[in-house]
Amino acid sequence: MRCTDLVKRYGGREVLRGLNLNVPRGGVHGLLGPNGSGKTTSIRVILGLTRANAGHAEILGQRVPEALPRVISQVGAIVESPKFAPRMTGRQNLLVLGAAIGVDRRRITEVLLEVSLDDHAEIPYRAYSLGQRQRLAIAATLLKRPEVLIFDEPTNGLDPVGIHDIRATMRSLADSGRTVLVSSHILSEIEQIADSLSVIVDGRVVAESDIESFLSGGEPHVRIGIGDRVEAMDVLRRAGWRVESGDGELRVLPRAGGELDPAGIARTLGEEGLWPSELVAQRQSLEQVFLELTSGAADWKPDPEGWR
Numbered sequence: 001m002r003c004t005d006l007v008k009r010y011g012g013r014e015v016l017r018g019l020n021l022n023v024p025r026g027g028v029h030g031l032l033g034p035n036g037s038g039k040t041t042s043i044r045v046i047l048g049l050t051r052a053n054a055g056h057a058e059i060l061g062q063r064v065p066e067a068l069p070r071v072i073s074q075v076g077a078i079v080e081s082p083k084f085a086p087r088m089t090g091r092q093n094l095l096v097l098g099a100a101i102g103v104d105r106r107r108i109t110e111v112l113l114e115v116s117l118d119d120h121a122e123i124p125y126r127a128y129s130l131g132q133r134q135r136l137a138i139a140a141t142l143l144k145r146p147e148v149l150i151f152d153e154p155t156n157g158l159d160p161v162g163i164h165d166i167r168a169t170m171r172s173l174a175d176s177g178r179t180v181l182v183s184s185h186i187l188s189e190i191e192q193i194a195d196s197l198s199v200i201v202d203g204r205v206v207a208e209s210d211i212e213s214f215l216s217g218g219e220p221h222v223r224i225g226i227g228d229r230v231e232a233m234d235v236l237r238r239a240g241w242r243v244e245s246g247d248g249e250l251r252v253l254p255r256a257g258g259e260l261d262p263a264g265i266a267r268t269l270g271e272e273g274l275w276p277s278e279l280v281a282q283r284q285s286l287e288q289v290f291l292e293l294t295s296g297a298a299d300w301k302p303d304p305e306g307w308r
Protein backbone atom coordinates (compact mmCIF):
# COMPACT_ATOMS: atom_id res chain seq x y z
CA MET A 1 0.00 0.00 0.00
CA ARG A 2 1.13 3.47 -0.71
CA CYS A 3 -0.13 6.99 -0.09
CA THR A 4 1.37 9.89 -1.99
CA ASP A 5 1.01 13.51 -0.88
CA LEU A 6 -2.43 12.93 0.62
CA VAL A 7 -4.29 16.03 1.71
CA LYS A 8 -7.64 15.78 3.47
CA ARG A 9 -9.59 18.76 4.77
CA TYR A 10 -12.61 18.78 7.02
CA GLY A 11 -14.19 22.20 6.84
CA GLY A 12 -11.22 24.53 6.68
CA ARG A 13 -9.01 22.20 8.71
CA GLU A 14 -6.24 20.15 7.10
CA VAL A 15 -6.23 16.76 8.79
CA LEU A 16 -3.84 15.04 6.34
CA ARG A 17 -1.14 17.47 5.29
CA GLY A 18 0.80 15.86 2.45
CA LEU A 19 0.95 12.36 3.91
CA ASN A 20 3.30 9.83 2.31
CA LEU A 21 3.02 6.23 3.45
CA ASN A 22 4.70 3.06 2.18
CA VAL A 23 3.55 -0.30 3.48
CA PRO A 24 5.74 -3.18 2.30
CA ARG A 25 4.10 -6.38 1.05
CA GLY A 26 3.94 -9.16 3.64
CA GLY A 27 4.33 -8.75 7.41
CA VAL A 28 2.74 -6.46 9.94
CA HIS A 29 3.14 -2.72 9.37
CA GLY A 30 2.22 -0.42 12.24
CA LEU A 31 0.70 3.00 11.75
CA LEU A 32 1.69 4.70 14.97
CA GLY A 33 0.46 8.13 15.97
CA PRO A 34 -1.07 10.11 18.81
CA ASN A 35 -4.84 10.49 19.00
CA GLY A 36 -6.13 12.76 16.28
CA SER A 37 -2.97 12.50 14.17
CA GLY A 38 -4.85 11.18 11.13
CA LYS A 39 -4.53 7.39 11.32
CA THR A 40 -8.21 6.60 10.80
CA THR A 41 -8.54 9.25 8.10
CA SER A 42 -5.59 7.75 6.18
CA ILE A 43 -7.09 4.27 6.44
CA ARG A 44 -10.47 5.58 5.29
CA VAL A 45 -8.84 7.17 2.25
CA ILE A 46 -6.98 3.93 1.43
CA LEU A 47 -10.25 2.02 1.66
CA GLY A 48 -12.13 4.51 -0.49
CA LEU A 49 -14.45 5.38 2.42
CA THR A 50 -13.58 9.03 2.08
CA ARG A 51 -11.99 11.01 -0.73
CA ALA A 52 -8.74 12.92 -0.36
CA ASN A 53 -8.66 16.55 -1.51
CA ALA A 54 -5.28 15.94 -3.12
CA GLY A 55 -2.75 13.14 -3.60
CA HIS A 56 -3.59 9.51 -4.14
CA ALA A 57 -3.49 6.07 -2.54
CA GLU A 58 -2.67 2.65 -4.00
CA ILE A 59 -3.48 -0.88 -2.89
CA LEU A 60 -1.63 -3.78 -4.54
CA GLY A 61 -0.43 -1.41 -7.22
CA GLN A 62 -3.93 -0.14 -8.08
CA ARG A 63 -5.02 3.42 -7.53
CA VAL A 64 -7.89 3.99 -5.16
CA PRO A 65 -10.68 4.89 -5.27
CA GLU A 66 -10.62 4.61 -9.11
CA ALA A 67 -9.51 0.95 -9.27
CA LEU A 68 -11.03 -0.09 -5.96
CA PRO A 69 -13.55 -2.51 -7.52
CA ARG A 70 -10.58 -4.46 -8.95
CA VAL A 71 -8.81 -4.92 -5.61
CA ILE A 72 -11.50 -4.70 -2.97
CA SER A 73 -12.00 -8.48 -2.88
CA GLN A 74 -8.37 -8.80 -1.82
CA VAL A 75 -8.73 -6.35 1.05
CA GLY A 76 -10.25 -7.07 4.46
CA ALA A 77 -10.68 -4.28 6.95
CA ILE A 78 -12.05 -3.53 10.37
CA VAL A 79 -12.46 0.19 10.78
CA GLU A 80 -15.60 0.28 12.89
CA SER A 81 -17.18 -2.45 15.02
CA PRO A 82 -19.10 -4.71 12.67
CA LYS A 83 -22.71 -5.59 13.44
CA PHE A 84 -23.42 -9.21 14.35
CA ALA A 85 -26.74 -10.72 15.42
CA PRO A 86 -26.54 -11.11 19.22
CA ARG A 87 -28.64 -14.26 19.54
CA MET A 88 -26.94 -16.13 16.72
CA THR A 89 -23.75 -18.11 17.35
CA GLY A 90 -20.44 -17.09 15.89
CA ARG A 91 -20.75 -19.76 13.21
CA GLN A 92 -24.31 -18.75 12.31
CA ASN A 93 -23.27 -15.12 11.97
CA LEU A 94 -20.47 -16.12 9.61
CA LEU A 95 -22.84 -18.39 7.66
CA VAL A 96 -25.13 -15.43 7.00
CA LEU A 97 -22.23 -13.26 5.87
CA GLY A 98 -20.71 -16.14 3.88
CA ALA A 99 -23.97 -16.77 2.04
CA ALA A 100 -24.03 -13.13 0.95
CA ILE A 101 -20.62 -13.44 -0.69
CA GLY A 102 -20.95 -17.05 -1.83
CA VAL A 103 -18.51 -18.92 0.43
CA ASP A 104 -19.23 -22.46 1.61
CA ARG A 105 -19.47 -24.03 5.08
CA ARG A 106 -15.95 -25.39 4.90
CA ARG A 107 -14.54 -21.91 4.58
CA ILE A 108 -16.48 -20.83 7.71
CA THR A 109 -14.80 -23.63 9.67
CA GLU A 110 -11.41 -22.62 8.27
CA VAL A 111 -11.70 -18.97 9.31
CA LEU A 112 -12.99 -19.92 12.77
CA LEU A 113 -9.87 -22.05 13.17
CA GLU A 114 -7.65 -19.31 11.84
CA VAL A 115 -8.75 -16.90 14.59
CA SER A 116 -8.86 -19.72 17.20
CA LEU A 117 -12.61 -19.40 17.74
CA ASP A 118 -13.41 -22.99 16.76
CA ASP A 119 -13.98 -23.87 20.43
CA HIS A 120 -16.52 -21.07 20.79
CA ALA A 121 -18.22 -21.29 17.43
CA GLU A 122 -21.52 -22.59 18.82
CA ILE A 123 -21.95 -19.94 21.53
CA PRO A 124 -24.30 -16.96 20.95
CA TYR A 125 -22.51 -13.78 19.93
CA ARG A 126 -23.89 -11.87 22.94
CA ALA A 127 -21.95 -14.24 25.25
CA TYR A 128 -18.63 -13.49 23.53
CA SER A 129 -15.97 -11.47 25.32
CA LEU A 130 -14.82 -8.27 23.59
CA GLY A 131 -11.72 -10.07 22.37
CA GLN A 132 -13.78 -12.92 20.93
CA ARG A 133 -16.05 -10.37 19.22
CA GLN A 134 -13.04 -8.74 17.67
CA ARG A 135 -11.72 -12.11 16.50
CA LEU A 136 -15.09 -12.94 14.96
CA ALA A 137 -14.87 -9.63 13.10
CA ILE A 138 -11.44 -10.66 11.82
CA ALA A 139 -12.85 -14.06 10.82
CA ALA A 140 -15.55 -12.27 8.83
CA THR A 141 -12.95 -10.23 6.94
CA LEU A 142 -11.04 -13.44 6.14
CA LEU A 143 -14.00 -15.15 4.44
CA LYS A 144 -13.09 -13.85 0.99
CA ARG A 145 -9.38 -14.72 1.42
CA PRO A 146 -7.97 -11.19 1.36
CA GLU A 147 -4.29 -10.62 0.75
CA VAL A 148 -4.29 -7.31 2.61
CA LEU A 149 -5.79 -6.74 6.05
CA ILE A 150 -6.32 -3.36 7.65
CA PHE A 151 -7.15 -3.00 11.33
CA ASP A 152 -7.81 0.35 12.99
CA GLU A 153 -6.84 0.19 16.69
CA PRO A 154 -7.98 -3.45 16.98
CA THR A 155 -7.04 -3.91 20.62
CA ASN A 156 -8.87 -0.83 21.92
CA GLY A 157 -10.90 -1.67 25.00
CA LEU A 158 -9.70 -5.29 25.25
CA ASP A 159 -8.39 -6.95 28.40
CA PRO A 160 -4.84 -8.38 28.44
CA VAL A 161 -6.00 -11.82 27.28
CA GLY A 162 -7.99 -10.28 24.42
CA ILE A 163 -5.02 -8.11 23.44
CA HIS A 164 -2.73 -11.12 23.44
CA ASP A 165 -5.14 -13.13 21.26
CA ILE A 166 -5.58 -10.33 18.71
CA ARG A 167 -1.83 -9.85 18.49
CA ALA A 168 -1.30 -13.57 17.98
CA THR A 169 -3.98 -13.57 15.28
CA MET A 170 -2.35 -10.66 13.44
CA ARG A 171 1.05 -12.32 13.66
CA SER A 172 -0.20 -15.59 12.24
CA LEU A 173 -2.03 -13.75 9.41
CA ALA A 174 1.23 -12.05 8.47
CA ASP A 175 3.18 -15.28 8.82
CA SER A 176 0.82 -16.88 6.34
CA GLY A 177 1.97 -14.31 3.76
CA ARG A 178 -0.62 -11.57 4.09
CA THR A 179 0.06 -7.87 4.54
CA VAL A 180 -1.38 -6.51 7.78
CA LEU A 181 -1.66 -2.77 8.40
CA VAL A 182 -2.53 -1.99 12.00
CA SER A 183 -2.95 1.41 13.61
CA SER A 184 -2.27 2.20 17.23
CA HIS A 185 -1.38 5.13 19.45
CA ILE A 186 0.67 2.87 21.73
CA LEU A 187 4.34 2.45 20.90
CA SER A 188 4.78 -0.75 22.93
CA GLU A 189 1.93 -2.36 21.03
CA ILE A 190 3.46 -1.62 17.64
CA GLU A 191 6.85 -2.65 18.99
CA GLN A 192 5.47 -6.06 19.91
CA ILE A 193 3.54 -6.91 16.78
CA ALA A 194 4.92 -4.98 13.83
CA ASP A 195 7.84 -5.70 11.54
CA SER A 196 7.94 -2.12 10.27
CA LEU A 197 6.18 1.12 11.08
CA SER A 198 5.24 4.60 9.99
CA VAL A 199 4.97 7.32 12.59
CA ILE A 200 2.23 9.79 11.86
CA VAL A 201 2.11 13.15 13.61
CA ASP A 202 -0.21 15.99 12.76
CA GLY A 203 -1.31 14.58 9.41
CA ARG A 204 2.14 13.65 8.11
CA VAL A 205 4.34 10.58 8.23
CA VAL A 206 7.46 11.82 10.01
CA ALA A 207 9.40 8.55 10.19
CA GLU A 208 9.17 5.20 8.45
CA SER A 209 11.41 2.21 9.01
CA ASP A 210 11.68 -1.32 10.28
CA ILE A 211 11.08 -1.64 14.01
CA GLU A 212 14.69 -2.34 14.94
CA SER A 213 16.04 0.74 13.22
CA PHE A 214 13.29 2.82 14.77
CA LEU A 215 14.13 1.70 18.27
CA SER A 216 17.90 1.56 18.00
CA GLY A 217 18.88 3.80 15.10
CA GLY A 218 17.59 6.96 16.62
CA GLU A 219 20.49 7.65 18.96
CA PRO A 220 21.04 11.41 19.21
CA HIS A 221 23.47 12.55 16.53
CA VAL A 222 24.36 15.34 14.12
CA ARG A 223 23.59 14.70 10.45
CA ILE A 224 25.93 16.23 7.97
CA GLY A 225 25.63 16.61 4.22
CA ILE A 226 29.06 17.35 2.77
CA GLY A 227 30.83 16.94 -0.57
CA ASP A 228 33.99 15.17 0.57
CA ARG A 229 32.63 12.64 3.02
CA VAL A 230 35.80 10.57 3.27
CA GLU A 231 37.98 13.52 4.24
CA ALA A 232 35.32 14.96 6.58
CA MET A 233 35.03 11.60 8.31
CA ASP A 234 38.78 11.44 8.74
CA VAL A 235 39.00 14.97 10.17
CA LEU A 236 36.16 14.40 12.62
CA ARG A 237 37.48 11.06 13.80
CA ARG A 238 40.91 12.56 14.43
CA ALA A 239 39.16 15.21 16.56
CA GLY A 240 37.58 12.43 18.65
CA TRP A 241 34.06 12.11 17.28
CA ARG A 242 32.39 8.85 16.41
CA VAL A 243 31.32 9.05 12.78
CA GLU A 244 29.15 6.81 10.61
CA SER A 245 28.57 7.13 6.91
CA GLY A 246 25.44 6.13 5.00
CA ASP A 247 22.61 7.33 2.75
CA GLY A 248 24.85 10.02 1.25
CA GLU A 249 25.47 11.70 4.60
CA LEU A 250 27.52 11.45 7.77
CA ARG A 251 26.15 10.83 11.24
CA VAL A 252 28.30 12.21 14.03
CA LEU A 253 27.70 10.79 17.49
CA PRO A 254 28.87 12.54 20.66
CA ARG A 255 32.33 11.87 22.05
CA ALA A 256 32.28 9.43 24.97
CA GLY A 257 30.45 11.16 27.81
CA GLY A 258 30.20 14.37 25.81
CA GLU A 259 27.54 16.54 24.24
CA LEU A 260 26.42 16.57 20.61
CA ASP A 261 28.19 19.93 20.02
CA PRO A 262 27.14 20.80 16.44
CA ALA A 263 29.03 24.11 16.67
CA GLY A 264 32.25 22.25 17.55
CA ILE A 265 31.72 19.91 14.59
CA ALA A 266 31.18 22.84 12.22
CA ARG A 267 34.31 24.57 13.56
CA THR A 268 36.46 21.44 13.23
CA LEU A 269 35.37 20.99 9.63
CA GLY A 270 35.73 24.70 8.81
CA GLU A 271 39.28 24.82 10.16
CA GLU A 272 40.18 22.19 7.57
CA GLY A 273 38.39 24.09 4.79
CA LEU A 274 35.46 21.64 4.72
CA TRP A 275 32.01 23.26 4.61
CA PRO A 276 28.86 21.20 5.13
CA SER A 277 25.87 21.86 2.88
CA GLU A 278 23.65 20.67 5.72
CA LEU A 279 24.16 20.17 9.45
CA VAL A 280 21.20 19.05 11.57
CA ALA A 281 21.27 18.09 15.23
CA GLN A 282 18.89 15.29 16.16
CA ARG A 283 18.92 15.48 19.92
CA GLN A 284 16.38 12.80 20.76
CA SER A 285 15.78 9.29 19.53
CA LEU A 286 12.61 8.77 17.51
CA GLU A 287 11.31 6.67 20.34
CA GLN A 288 11.80 9.49 22.87
CA VAL A 289 10.19 11.96 20.51
CA PHE A 290 7.17 9.76 20.06
CA LEU A 291 6.81 9.08 23.77
CA GLU A 292 6.99 12.80 24.56
CA LEU A 293 4.46 13.64 21.89
CA THR A 294 1.99 11.07 23.13
CA SER A 295 2.44 11.80 26.82
CA GLY A 296 2.02 15.50 26.14
CA ALA A 297 5.22 16.05 28.14
CA ALA A 298 6.75 18.24 25.48
CA ASP A 299 5.43 21.26 23.72
CA TRP A 300 7.62 20.24 20.83
CA LYS A 301 6.85 20.45 17.15
CA PRO A 302 8.57 17.88 14.97
CA ASP A 303 10.57 19.01 12.00
CA PRO A 304 9.88 16.21 9.50
CA GLU A 305 12.87 17.16 7.38
CA GLY A 306 15.09 16.87 10.42
CA TRP A 307 14.57 13.24 11.26
CA ARG A 308 13.44 11.30 8.26
Ligand SMILES: Nc1ncnc2c1ncn2[C@@H]1O[C@H](COP(=O)(O)OP(=O)(O)OP(=O)(O)O)[C@@H](O)[C@H]1O
Binds near residue numbers: 011041
Ligand atom coordinates in the same frame (compact mmCIF):
# COMPACT_ATOMS: atom_id res chain seq x y z
N1 LIG B 1 -15.73 13.39 9.57
C1 LIG B 1 -14.96 14.29 10.18
N2 LIG B 1 -15.32 15.59 10.23
C2 LIG B 1 -14.54 16.51 10.83
N3 LIG B 1 -13.36 16.24 11.41
C3 LIG B 1 -12.93 14.97 11.40
C4 LIG B 1 -13.71 13.93 10.78
N4 LIG B 1 -13.03 12.76 10.91
C5 LIG B 1 -11.90 13.06 11.59
N5 LIG B 1 -11.84 14.37 11.87
C6 LIG B 1 -10.73 15.06 12.59
O1 LIG B 1 -9.53 14.75 11.94
C7 LIG B 1 -8.47 14.58 12.88
C8 LIG B 1 -7.81 13.24 12.63
O2 LIG B 1 -8.72 12.22 13.00
P1 LIG B 1 -8.40 10.68 12.86
O3 LIG B 1 -9.59 9.96 13.36
O4 LIG B 1 -7.92 10.38 11.50
O5 LIG B 1 -7.19 10.53 13.87
P2 LIG B 1 -6.61 9.23 14.53
O6 LIG B 1 -5.13 9.35 14.43
O7 LIG B 1 -7.23 8.02 13.96
O8 LIG B 1 -7.02 9.44 16.03
P3 LIG B 1 -7.65 8.44 17.09
O9 LIG B 1 -6.52 7.58 17.57
O10 LIG B 1 -8.14 9.39 18.14
O11 LIG B 1 -8.74 7.71 16.40
C9 LIG B 1 -9.09 14.71 14.24
O12 LIG B 1 -8.83 16.01 14.73
C10 LIG B 1 -10.57 14.54 13.99
O13 LIG B 1 -11.32 15.28 14.91
